[in-house]
Amino acid sequence: MSARKRSAFERSFASDFQHYLENAQPHEQARLDRLVDAVLADIDEQDEFDEFDTFESAAPAPRRGLGPWLALVAVLLGAIALAASWSGRGSSRATPLALAPTRVEMSRVAGEVWVNGQAAQLGAVALGAHVQTGNGSACLLAQPAGELCLDEHAELELLEAHTGTRSFRLHRGRVEVEDGASADQGSMLIHVGALAIASNGARFTLHRLVEGAPSIEVVEGEVRVWTSSFDTRLSAGHGLRLDGSSSAYLLGDTAQLDAIAVDPPPPPAPPRSTRRQTNEALPSARALLEQARSAMKSQDWAEAARAYERLLELHPGDPLAPAAKIAVGDLKLDHLDDPREALRAYESYLRQPGALSAEARHGTIRALRALGRREAETRALEEFLSAHPDNIDAAQLRARLDELRAP
Amino acid sequence: MNFQPKAAATVEAVASADLQMMRFVAEGDERARRMVAKRLVGRVARLARALMPGHPDAEDAAQLALMEVLRSAPSYRAEGSLERWADRIAVRVILRHAKRERERRGRLERALRERLASSTSIRSDELSGTASSTLMRLLARLPEPRQQALVLKYGLGYSVRELAQLLELPLGTVKDRLMAGKKELRQLLHEEGYELGRTGDRRRQS
Numbered sequence: 001m002s003a004r005k006r007s008a009f010e011r012s013f014a015s016d017f018q019h020y021l022e023n024a025q026p027h028e029q030a031r032l033d034r035l036v037d038a039v040l041a042d043i044d045e046q047d048e049f050d051e052f053d054t055f056e057s058a059a060p061a062p063r064r065g066l067g068p069w070l071a072l073v074a075v076l077l078g079a080i081a082l083a084a085s086w087s088g089r090g091s092s093r094a095t096p097l098a099l100a101p102t103r104v105e106m107s108r109v110a111g112e113v114w115v116n117g118q119a120a121q122l123g124a125v126a127l128g129a130h131v132q133t134g135n136g137s138a139c140l141l142a143q144p145a146g147e148l149c150l151d152e153h154a155e156l157e158l159l160e161a162h163t164g165t166r167s168f169r170l171h172r173g174r175v176e177v178e179d180g181a182s183a184d185q186g187s188m189l190i191h192v193g194a195l196a197i198a199s200n201g202a203r204f205t206l207h208r209l210v211e212g213a214p215s216i217e218v219v220e221g222e223v224r225v226w227t228s229s230f231d232t233r234l235s236a237g238h239g240l241r242l243d244g245s246s247s248a249y250l251l252g253d254t255a256q257l258d259a260i261a262v263d264p265p266p267p268p269a270p271p272r273s274t275r276r277q278t279n280e281a282l283p284s285a286r287a288l289l290e291q292a293r294s295a296m297k298s299q300d301w302a303e304a305a306r307a308y309e310r311l312l313e314l315h316p317g318d319p320l321a322p323a324a325k326i327a328v329g330d331l332k333l334d335h336l337d338d339p340r341e342a343l344r345a346y347e348s349y350l351r352q353p354g355a356l357s358a359e360a361r362h363g364t365i366r367a368l369r370a371l372g373r374r375e376a377e378t379r380a381l382e383e384f385l386s387a388h389p390d391n392i393d394a395a396q397l398r399a400r401l402d403e404l405r406a407p
Numbered sequence: 408m409n410f411q412p413k414a415a416a417t418v419e420a421v422a423s424a425d426l427q428m429m430r431f432v433a434e435g436d437e438r439a440r441r442m443v444a445k446r447l448v449g450r451v452a453r454l455a456r457a458l459m460p461g462h463p464d465a466e467d468a469a470q471l472a473l474m475e476v477l478r479s480a481p482s483y484r485a486e487g488s489l490e491r492w493a494d495r496i497a498v499r500v501i502l503r504h505a506k507r508e509r510e511r512r513g514r515l516e517r518a519l520r521e522r523l524a525s526s527t528s529i530r531s532d533e534l535s536g537t538a539s540s541t542l543m544r545l546l547a548r549l550p551e552p553r554q555q556a557l558v559l560k561y562g563l564g565y566s567v568r569e570l571a572q573l574l575e576l577p578l579g580t581v582k583d584r585l586m587a588g589k590k591e592l593r594q595l596l597h598e599e600g601y602e603l604g605r606t607g608d609r610r611r612q613s
Contacts, residue, residue: 009561009589009593010561013542013557013561013562014561014562014564016541016542017457017542017558017561017562017563018562020453020457020542020543021450021453021454021490021494021562022450022490024449028449028452031452031466032445032448032449032452035448035452035466035469035470035473036441036444036445036448036473038470039444039448039470039473039474039477040437040440040441040444042470042474043440043474043477043478286438289431292427293424293427293428296423296424296427297424319434319435319436320431320434320436322434323427323430323431323433323434323436326430327427327430330423330426330427334423354434355433355434355435355481356430356433356434356481358481359430392482392484
């Protein structure tokens with residue numbers, strides 16, 4: 001922008017133009033509402049914007065089991081928490097995946113195949129679409145490298161499609177899955193009844209009878225399989241099935257799978273009546289978010305932080321939770337003079353990194369600096385610059401790193 | 408003495424709230440996305456109309472621009488107002504769309520459009536909705552390139568150099584358009600007895 005003094009003409013022009021921009025024209029509102037609807041619908045539907053729908057599962061594939069708190073989340077939030085939990089326990093040093101857009105498309109159609117009740121055609125499949133086969137079969141390509149082939153009388157729903165996770169739900173029938181993606185290309189996540197399966201570079205078959213118990217057989221590679229009560233890995237040649245009460249059994253074995261669960265069992269649930277009463281009194285994540293925003297607008301930073309912390313405490317698996325962690329960190333660091341707690345908040349985010357990893361790392365650096373932890377700050381700076389070399393703050397952070405490294 | 412710090416604190420609070428909201432947008436929160444879209448849509452739509460005067464696809468450009476603004480949420484850093492940040496993204500997208508459309512439509516149609524452009528009543532309505540802004544109504548009577556240059560330079564504060572980059576034109580051409588546009592707009596203001604800077608439709612006192 002020009003720094004020279006502006007003439008009266010320029011000032012007047014600017015003022016009138018801003019007035020034009022900021023003030024609605026009569027009869028404009030209905031058109032603008034339609035425009036907003038169109039934009040939001042496009043963002044939801046178009047492939048290039050699919051990454052907005054979820055980012056939680058974009059974290060690197062975990063190599064350890066679910067932790068106790070996540071088991072608790074599973075108890076509280078059921079299937080939603082299960083979907084989120086695949087991001088599980090990645091190291092805070094792991095580089096987050098970039099949520100590049102990806103496509104899922106129908107690559108083969110033979111016989112009776114429908115997408116949302118319409119005769120299926122080759123080409124892109126939209127999020128939320130239900131692919132059903134009658135006396136026919138179909139294959140879906142899930143970029144960057146994955147294929148799912150449905151046998152007769154199967155139904156598969158596309159839940160997510162980005163390189164972090166391509167996620168599906170098998171409602172019925174049999175599907176063969178070949179996931180050719182490497183670990184850095186994200187995982188394939190499939191829900192079948194109470195069972196969730198995540199894979200990187202594996203081949204397996206899923207089967208679910210109508211309203212029946214699901215089963216999985218692994219042909220190549222290794223997959224992670226879990227429900228709210230167990231979490232395990234299956235390698236080639238192994239499989240398991242759930243029975244009607246969601247108990248898991250290894251295929252060809254009568255031993256119940258609880259014996260090989262890798263995580264400790266979830267903490268005992270409170271008495272039923274107490275839990276029901278508590279749930280009724282719980283504010284929703286959305287209500288807490290509104291509370292936090294309102295407190296921030298009135299500059300009540302402590303109240304805002306409390307609201308965000310309550311959101312995290314009551315709704316740890318909610319899609320709002322990750323950004324709430326960053327919000328807590330920023331509030332503690334910038335307004336509440338508590339860099340220690342801020343650091344905890346940022347580190348918590350980085351255990352399940354998502355779209356705000358750069359912000360979390362930047363916050364970590366600022367918190368460590370406020371705490372006077374120079375060595376840790378140096379490491380955090382190196383980590384930031386390695387993960388986000390083109391970030392807008394990179395130059396400034398490099399200068400700080402040089403300063404710290406100077407004798 | 409107290410006014411300035413309080414004002415600054417308020418600005419900071421609003422910026423913090425905006426930053427948080429954009430983070431929720433970045434995380435894919437639908438409600439935050441809708442809130443931001445509703446807040447910015449009018450501005451972006453009017454910007455598209457100002458930069459693509461008379462184009463039937465100004466609304467398409469606005470749609471693309473708003474999508475890009477939402478998609479860019481992770482890069483919002485609250486270094487200025489949300490609106491100004493969105494303006495700069497929207498301008499890039501709208502100009503790119505306008506260029507593509509110009510190329511697509513070809514010379515003949517462009518010539519027809521320029522002839523139509525001299526008929527001011529239709530264009531001014533298209534441009535400003537109901538022509539409630541004197542500035543926009545008069546701007547609509549200028550040739551599109553001049554109008555675009557004036558809007559970018561004096562309305563949005565871009566430097567001549569930035570304009571040259573955005574419009575992919577030599578500096579001299581941009582300067583010529585600005586000078587000619589300014590002269591023409593002044594002339595129109597004079598003829599109609601209006602003056603700028605009143606943010607309404609005020610006639611100059613005679």
